[in-house]
Amino acid sequence: MTTLRYNVNQSGVAKVVTQVKTVVGATTFQGRSATQISVAETVQQSGASDILFAGNHYLSVGTNAVRLLGTASTFRVNGSDVTQTIGLTTALSDLDFSLVPGVPTSELTTATASFLPSSTAGTTFSVASTLQFAGYETVTVPAGIFTDACKFVQIIDSGVATTVTRWIAQTSGVLVRATRDGETQELIAATVNGTALAASAKQRTKTR
Secondary structure, eight states: OEEEEEEEEETTEEEEEEEEEEEEEEEEETTEEEEEEEEEEEEEOTTSOOEEEEEEEEEEEOSSEEEEEEEEEEEEETTEEEEEEEEEEEEEEEEETTSOTTOOEEEEEEEEEEEESOOOOOEEEEEEEEEEEEEEEEEEETTEEEEEEEEEEEEEESSSEEEEEEEEOTTTOOEEEEEETTEEEEEEEEEETTEEHHHHHHHHHHTO
């Protein structure tokens, strides 16, 4: 189990986001083998009620790459729970450590979004993705200094193009920083299987 806390600044609005991720294990998603990751998230903002989120990511996990098959997310709307499921006809690369630095890879797939308990038919749309490994950078966040973080830049276009830049800690695979459309996300603290990631990161910095 991984517990992550982030400072998030979205267009000048400060939030604290806490995520708890648990590897559920092997399963099937829309007829395909997948690894299921459950995600519970709490968003705290001064002067506003906490926002709760629960969902699952369905991934194809290889030796050097992680590909996304789909997601299922539950939200509370007007006092009732609504589950949104998004399935991809072809899995998209989420992280790929086999990429040559600076050489992007492009993919195109079709996504279908459906909602329960609504009986409305699913909405289908195209998704184009370009993923690039941009090399290694040292990243300073509230959790500490992470040397040689893997930097990935991804452009996702499902009608409107969005650029997401992520810095991933090498040893743990934890997201330590991300930027997206004026939003910045920085790691405050992390616990991975009972080990405090922030403490080990700071210790490595002191000994260099």
